[in-house]
Amino acid sequence: MIKKPKSASEPATKKPSPRKDLSPLAEDIIANARDGIYIVQNGKFVYVSELYQKITGYSDTELIGTDSLKNIYPEDKEKVRTQAIQCLKRQSADPYEYRYITKSHEIKWILETVSPIMYGGERATLGCFMDITGRKKMEEALHQSESKYRSILEGIQEAYFEVDLEGGFTFFNDSLCRITGCSRKELTGANYRQFSDAESLEKVIQTFKKVYETGNPVESLDWQITRQDGTKRYIEASVSLQKEVSGKPAGFKGLIRDITERRLIEQELNHVATHDALTGLPNRLMFSQLLGHSIRSAQRRKKQLAVLFVDLDRFKTINDSLGHEAGDELLKVIARRLKQMLRAVDIVGRMGGDEFIILIEDLDDLNQVTTLANKILSAAIKPVVLMGEEYRVTTSIGVSVYPMDGHDEQSLMKNADIAMYFAKEAGKNNFQFYSENLHSMANLRLKIEKNLRHALERQEFSIAYQAKVDFKTGAITGVEALLRWNNPHLGSIAPVQFIPVAEETGMIVPIGRWVMKTACAQNVAWQRQGLPTVCMAVNLSLCQLMDSHLLGDIKAALKESGMAPNLLELEITESMVMHDPERVIDVLNKIRAIGVRLAIDDFGTGYSSLAQIKHFPVNTLKVDRSFIRNLPDDIENKAITLAIIVMARDLKLTVVAEGVETEAQESFLREQVCDEMQGFYFSKPITPENFADLLRKHTDSFKKK
Ligand code: C2E
Ligand code: MG
Ligand code: MG
Numbered sequence: 044m045i046k047k048p049k050s051a052s053e054p055a056t057k058k059p060s061p062r063k064d065l066s067p068l069a070e071d072i073i074a075n076a077r078d079g080i081y082i083v084q085n086g087k088f089v090y091v092s093e094l095y096q097k098i099t100g101y102s103d104t105e106l107i108g109t110d111s112l113k114n115i116y117p118e119d120k121e122k123v124r125t126q127a128i129q130c131l132k133r134q135s136a137d138p139y140e141y142r143y144i145t146k147s148h149e150i151k152w153i154l155e156t157v158s159p160i161m162y163g164g165e166r167a168t169l170g171c172f173m174d175i176t177g178r179k180k181m182e183e184a185l186h187q188s189e190s191k192y193r194s195i196l197e198g199i200q201e202a203y204f205e206v207d208l209e210g211g212f213t214f215f216n217d218s219l220c221r222i223t224g225c226s227r228k229e230l231t232g233a234n235y236r237q238f239s240d241a242e243s244l245e246k247v248i249q250t251f252k253k254v255y256e257t258g259n260p261v262e263s264l265d266w267q268i269t270r271q272d273g274t275k276r277y278i279e280a281s282v283s284l285q286k287e288v289s290g291k292p293a294g295f296k297g298l299i300r301d302i303t304e305r306r307l308i309e310q311e312l313n314h315v316a317t318h319d320a321l322t323g324l325p326n327r328l329m330f331s332q333l334l335g336h337s338i339r340s341a342q343r344r345k346k347q348l349a350v351l352f353v354d355l356d357r358f359k360t361i362n363d364s365l366g367h368e369a370g371d372e373l374l375k376v377i378a379r380r381l382k383q384m385l386r387a388v389d390i391v392g393r394m395g396g397d398e399f400i401i402l403i404e405d406l407d408d409l410n411q412v413t414t415l416a417n418k419i420l421s422a423a424i425k426p427v428v429l430m431g432e433e434y435r436v437t438t439s440i441g442v443s444v445y446p447m448d449g450h451d452e453q454s455l456m457k458n459a460d461i462a463m464y465f466a467k468e469a470g471k472n473n474f475q476f477y478s479e480n481l482h483s484m485a486n487l488r489l490k491i492e493k494n495l496r497h498a499l500e501r502q503e504f505s506i507a508y509q510a511k512v513d514f515k516t517g518a519i520t521g522v523e524a525l526l527r528w529n530n531p532h533l534g535s536i537a538p539v540q541f542i543p544v545a546e547e548t549g550m551i552v553p554i555g556r557w558v559m560k561t562a563c564a565q566n567v568a569w570q571r572q573g574l575p576t577v578c579m580a581v582n583l584s585l586c587q588l589m590d591s592h593l594l595g596d597i598k599a600a601l602k603e604s605g606m607a608p609n610l611l612e613l614e615i616t617e618s619m620v621m622h623d624p625e626r627v628i629d630v631l632n633k634i635r636a637i638g639v640r641l642a643i644d645d646f647g648t649g650y651s652s653l654a655q656i657k658h659f660p661v662n663t664l665k666v667d668r669s670f671i672r673n674l675p676d677d678i679e680n681k682a683i684t685l686a687i688i689v690m691a692r693d694l695k696l697t698v699v700a701e702g703v704e705t706e707a708q709e710s711f712l713r714e715q716v717c718d719e720m721q722g723f724y725f726s727k728p729i730t731p732e733n734f735a736d737l738l739r740k741h742t743d744s745f746k747k748k
Contacts, residue, residue, distance in 0.1 A: 078094070091103045095172055202219035212234075330390065331453070331456065348403060350458075416474040419474075439466035499557060506565070512720055526538055667701060674707070
C-alpha cells in the first residue's frame, strides 16, 4: 500500500507530481544528467527522473510510493540496503554496483551513488542511478578472454615470459617457474641474467641487444641456465620486441623450451661417436681432433709434441685362443695402465683393435719420450689375470715428434704407426722413433702386404729344398722345405721380409697349408722316381699352431700325398712354445700322436732354458746359425754349441747344426758328434728338380764308396 508522503499535497491515489518540489534549475540539471535520479523517503520512492524510468522500464506512477528495494536482484538487496543505511548515517557513501530487474525482466548492472538530502523538510536519500550493463558485459568478456588466454599459457609446455628493457620479468606463466625452479614470488621482478650460465650470458645479452636494435625476432637462442637448486638446464628461446602503442620498445617477450633431455641425448650420441665404447677412451676421430688442437697450440708456442702408437704384441692370439671377453678385459686393463702413468694433460686414445695412441704435449726433450716409452713397456708386461690365469703381454711402440716427423695430425699418426711396425719387426717389446728411412721400408711393407693377398691364387709361390746330412753316414737324411715368393712387380722377396707380414695378416695359415701339402706331395713324387726316402721338414708359424684346423690340415696333407707320418717333421721356434706353454704342449702332443715328428728351430735364440726343453715332445733341436757362424774360433759360441749337443744327447734328441758354411765348421761339429748338418757348405736351398739330381748323385757316390 502506498502511503502519501508527508510533504505531498496530493492524495496517495493520485499520481504524485514531485516536480512541484523541484526548482526549475534542479529540473534542468536532472533532465540533462547522465544518471537516472530518484529520491526515497522512508524506504519508498518519492521521486524518479525520466531517465530512471527509461532505464527501469517502470513509469513514475508505477514506482512512486513503492518499496525502493523491490526490483533489486534478490542477492544484491542486502548490499543496497546497507549502503542506504550507511548513507543516512554518514551523509554520503562510495559508489557501489548491483543488479536491477527491469520491467521487461532484464537484469541490468547499476552503478549508484547515494547522498542524504532534506526533502519536504524530512530526511531523504538521493540516488544517482547509472546503467553500466554495457561496460559490465565488456568487462566480463575481457575477463573471460583473459582467463582463456591464461589457461592457454598455463597449458603449454613452453614457458612464456615478458621482461622489461632491463631484463626484469614482468609477466610469465607457470612453466617458467618449473624450468627455473623458482616460485612465482621469486621470479617476479627477478632478472633473466641471474639464471644464465657464464658461458651463455654474453651471447644471450648480445641477442637481446640485436632484437632491440633491429626489431626482428630471434627464433632459436641456445641458452644454458642454472636453476635455483644449482642444476643446469639447456633451454631454447625465441625472443621478440614488445612495443608501446607509440611504437617505442617497452621490453621483450618470448617462449622458452627446456631442451635438456634432447641436449643430453645429443651429448651422449656425440660421446658415443667420439669415444671407444669398451675403454671409454677418445676414439680415432676424437684423438685426431685433439691432436689437431695441440699441433696448432704447439705451433704458436714453438713447442714440440710426441705421438706414441702403442700396439699389443700377439693380441690376436690371446683373442683367438681365450675368446673375445678375455681380449676385451685385457684391453681394458692396458687402457687403465696407460692412463695411470700419464700426466693429466696427456691424452690416451684407442685407435681400434689392440692399438692405443698417446699424445704428449710440451715436450722439452726427447728423453722424456724415451723414459715414458720404457715405462709403458714395463707397465704392459706386468701380469694380467684372464680367465683365472696370469698372462703377460708385451707392446711395441712407435714414436713420431712434431714438428720433426710431420706437421699435421694425419702424418704424425701415420708415422708413429710406421715406427711401431718397425718396433714389431725389431722383435717386439720395444719402441722405435720414426725416421725417413722407416718410411720407405714401410712403403715396401705395404706393397708386400697388398701383393701377398693374391700370391697364392696367382701361383707365385714355390718351394726350395735344402738337404740335411748325417755326419756319421754322410747320407742325405732329410730336407727342409723353404718357401720362395716371386712377384711380377716386386721380384723375388726373401722369407724374412714377407713371412712376418703373412703372419700378422693371418695369411700364413692358408700359405702354410699349401707348403705342407706341396712338400709332402713332392717327397712322395721323389720316392716314386726311385730316390731314397728322406724326411721332409716344414716350418710352422705361431698362427698355424694356434689354428684349430692345424691337425686336420696335417692329416689331409699326409692322406692326399700318401706320405708316412714319420717322414714329416714340423719345425717350430722356441718362442712359439714359450708363448703359451700349456696350450702349445697340448697341440704338440696331438701332432706327435699321429706319428709326425717335431723340431725346435733356431734353438738358442729364444728365452727357453735348456731345462725347459725336456717338457716339450720334440725329436730334434736345430742349433741356430748365429752360434755356428763363428765356430770354431768364438769360445763362447763354442761352449754353447757343446752344451746344446751334450744336453740333446741326454734327452735323446737329434741335433742339427744350421748354417754350416765352411769346412772348419763342419769338422768341428763332426768332432763334437753333432748328428746332422744343414748349410751352404753342403747345399743351398734348391729347386725340386735340382734336389732330385743331388739326391740321386749323392746316393750313387755313396754306393761307389
Ligand atoms: P729357417 O727355418 O731357420 O731356415 C733356414 C734359413 O737359413 C733359410 O733361409 C736358409 O736359406 C738359410 N740357410 C741355410 N743354410 C745357410 C747357410 O749356410 N748360410 C746362410 N747364410 N743361410 C743359410 P730362408 O729360406 O731365407 O728362410 C728364412 C726363414 O723363413 C726360415 O728360417 C723360416 O723361419 C722362415 N720360413 C721359410 N719357409 C717357411 C715356411 O714355409 N713357413 C714358415 N712359417 N716359415 C718359413
Ligand atoms: Mg726351419
Ligand atoms: Mg732355422
